[in-house]
Amino acid sequence: MSGSSPFKMRFVHLDLKGAPPKVSYLSEIFPLFHALGANGLLIEYEDTFPYEGPLKLLRAPHAYSPSEVTEVLRLAAAHELEVVPLVQTFGHMEFVLKHEALAHLREVALFPNTLNPHEAESLALVGAMVDQVLELHPGARWLHIGCDEVYYLGEGEASRQWLQQEQNTTATLCLSHMRAVASHVQARHPATTPLVWDDMLRDIPEDQLSASGVPQLVEPVLWDYGADLDVQGKALLMEKYRQCGFPRLWAASAFKGATGPSQALPPIEHHLRNNLQWLQVAAQGRKDTLQGIILTGWQRYDHFSVLCELLPVGIPSLAVCLQSLLHGGFTEDVRARVQHLLGISSLEIAGVLSDILALVIQVSLHLRSSVDEMLQMDSLLGRWSGLAQELAAALRRVFPEGTVEEWLQENVHPSLGQLQALLQDLEAASPPPPPASPGPAQARAPEDMGAHPVPSSSVCPTLASC
Missing domain, CATH: 3.20.20.80 (Glycosidases)
Incomplete structure (x- = not known):
């Protein structure tokens, strides 16, 4: 040396x-x-x-x-x-x-x-x-x-x-x-x-x-x-x-x-x-x-x-x-x-070392701001819930479960919870859809009926631990 x-x-x-x-x-x-x-x-x-x-x-x-x-x-x-x-x-x-x-x-x-x-x-x-x-x-x-x-x-x-x-x-x-x-x-x-x-x-x-x-x-x-x-x-x-x-x-x-x-x-x-x-x-x-x-x-x-x-x-x-x-x-x-x-090409913020660092950067720099800017977009919740699950999996490779849960509760869950609550309010306030016209469409399964806000029970099923 x-x-x-x-x-x-x-x-x-x-x-x-x-x-x-x-x-x-x-x-x-x-x-x-x-x-x-x-x-x-x-x-x-x-x-x-x-x-x-x-x-x-x-x-x-x-x-x-x-x-x-x-x-x-x-x-x-x-x-x-x-x-x-x-x-x-x-x-x-x-x-x-x-x-x-x-x-x-x-x-x-x-x-x-x-x-x-x-x-x-x-x-x-x-x-x-x-x-x-x-x-x-x-x-x-x-x-x-x-x-x-x-x-x-x-x-x-x-x-x-x-x-x-x-x-x-x-x-x-x-x-x-x-x-x-x-x-x-x-x-x-x-x-x-x-x-x-x-x-x-x-x-x-x-x-x-x-x-x-x-x-x-x-x-x-x-x-x-x-x-x-x-x-x-x-x-x-x-x-x-x-x-x-x-x-x-x-x-x-x-x-x-x-x-x-x-x-x-x-x-x-x-x-x-x-x-x-x-x-x-x-x-x-x-x-x-x-x-x-x-x-x-x-x-x-x-x-x-x-x-x-x-x-x-x-x-x-x-x-x-x-x-x-x-x-x-x-x-x-x-x-x-x-x-x-x-093993990185740059020490700038984009030049990251690990999946944990990359994901933490996204959460720290973009989660709150994107929630503030795009609260009306129901796809936002699915995107951030998926990233939160990915980050949780990466953290679990390094830290015990209690640490993972604590970090997510401090840095992720409050914003996701805010977004969830807003989407639920928007869904509740939305007018009911018009009656469907008779025809084959009436026989379609619910999952084929098009995009709807994801209900809270199915957003990040393990949100309390992801």
């Missing part, structure tokens, strides 16, 4: 808390990841990990089995993709704290997103989660322990009492829990280094960070998904972390899932600019300070959010971003290489 990349590690983030791909699809896509320049995966399992024992309640119905996780790791190793698992241990704990049996561990009783760091049971819980995940990932060099967006920290009753004591702050509270989780990893899994998202660390003063003991335990991942990120500001933040004692840092860009919670198609230009600016950040910092970069591909903004861009739809964006990071920019040669690797 190219030696021009400042990022020796280039990890693709697989966010499995929404639309977890079938293992058969991962077997098809991992070779492409490798060919595009990836050498690792950050796998965020959330509720798709096969937790056992008391943690079994965390499993989603579509969770992977232990043997499937093992197969994913085998496939990744076969294509030289190092796997880093991610376990949320502080914020974004909705998939854990939504359960009644664990709701008492919430920082604020009303909100299931943040863990109460004062409870000994909280640390025992995340420790058990970490141990089970690492048991299925033997030899993992890194474990990402999350710790981003710890909303409402300090607002629980126990925290409010604790904060009344002199010198106690929310920063101290945050660092204390990070240190406790990282110390558990170090004690139980000494060959594994914890990673953390850096947003909760950015505003903590240098002297407090340095004295916390956290820099000796974790490696921060500096994340920014903007197309106009502050390059100089990021370089200064890197230097701050280095001064605080963090020996290694990571960057995190995005290739999808960062421009809107219900986005259907990733804006490639936005993500390309974001990754190119991370190249500028790397050039500003000290050599080898950045261990690598994680290209995030969020599937939901949080556990309760709707689905955003599906993985197959994000592949062209991933290809452009990975190749640009690998070769140090996006030149015409890089564009040609991307098109060759994807």
Whole structure:
């Protein structure tokens, strides 16, 4: 590969808390990841990990089995993709704290997103989660322990009492829990280094960070998904972390899932600019300070959010971003290489990679507008119902049924339902046909009587699941 990349590690983030791909699809896509320049995966399992024992309640119905996780790791190793698992241990704990049996561990009783760091049971819980995940990932060099967006920290009753004591702050509270989780990893899994998202660390003063003991335990991942990120500001933040004692840092860009919670198609230009600016950040910092970069591909903004861009739809964006990071920019040669690797003639919207992408483009760009413009055309319903069935079949080859149904309910069914309802109203309002004249026509079967609006019961017979 190219030696021009400042990022020796280039990890693709697989966010499995929404639309977890079938293992058969991962077997098809991992070779492409490798060919595009990836050498690792950050796998965020959330509720798709096969937790056992008391943690079994965390499993989603579509969770992977232990043997499937093992197969994913085998496939990744076969294509030289190092796997880093991610376990949320502080914020974004909705998939854990939504359960009644664990709701008492919430920082604020009303909100299931943040863990109460004062409870000994909280640390025992995340420790058990970490141990089970690492048991299925033997030899993992890194474990990402999350710790981003710890909303409402300090607002629980126990925290409010604790904060009344002199010198106690929310920063101290945050660092204390990070240190406790990282110390558990170090004690139980000494060959594994914890990673953390850096947003909760950015505003903590240098002297407090340095004295916390956290820099000796974790490696921060500096994340920014903007197309106009502050390059100089990021370089200064890197230097701050280095001064605080963090020996290694990571960057995190995005290739999808960062421009809107219900986005259907990733804006490639936005993500390309974001990754190119991370190249500028790397050039500003000290050599080898950045261990690598994680290209995030969020599937939901949080556990309760709707689905955003599906993985197959994000592949062209991933290809452009990975190749640009690998070769140090996006030149015409890089564009040609991307098109060759994807087997397409153009990166424009018409040059598509898969049936899913082609069908999603049609739905996203044309379904709503065509319904608005042509509501009077009864043939429209049949056309879009057929395309919806085709898309559903394509999605089922990659995702479990629940994911397919959720995506269609969000992106397809509302417009089709609107069209169905209008056609029913038009049919009901139409005057009855004139009496038929006597003759052979009276003997014709109903299906030979010409075109009529398709009744709702026969439109996409499996509309609820197509």
